[in-house]
Amino acid sequence: MTDDKAPHRLRLTGGARLVGDRVAVSAMVFRGPVHLSTEEVFLSVDDASVLQAQLTRALDARSFPGLEQRDRDKARMRHGF
Numbered sequence: 454m455t456d457d458k459a460p461h462r463l464r465l466t467g468g469a470r471l472v473g474d475r476v477a478v479s480a481m482v483f484r485g486p487v488h489l490s491t492e493e494v495f496l497s498v499d500d501a502s503v504l505q506a507q508l509t510r511a512l513d514a515r516s517f518p519g520l521e522q523r524d525r526d527k528a529r530m531r532h533g534f
Contacts (some may be wrong), residue, residue, distance in 0.1 A: 459485035466491060469501070472481040 463480040470477050475495040482489045496504065514521060 461489075474498060 464483065464484050466479045466481055468478075473497070475497060478494050478496070480494060481490065481491045
């Protein structure tokens with residue numbers, strides 16, 4: 454994969470903070486090993502909440518493999534199907 458085709462990746466440079474009705478996050482943008490820029494990204498509070506839920510779910514799945522399947526099995530047994 455050439456550097457032109459390398460995916461962008463982000464490295465957070467600080468914490469998130471509330472700016473008015475938005476959440477601001479600073480991040481360094483890389484393409485491959487090359488630092489392109491440092492950007493400040495603004496998310497709506499709703500988008501930040503959705504992102505938090507998605508990250509929590511992904512990290513839980515990584516930390517507790519099979520947990521989601523066990524929860525589905527419990528719900529299925531409780532409701533009889």
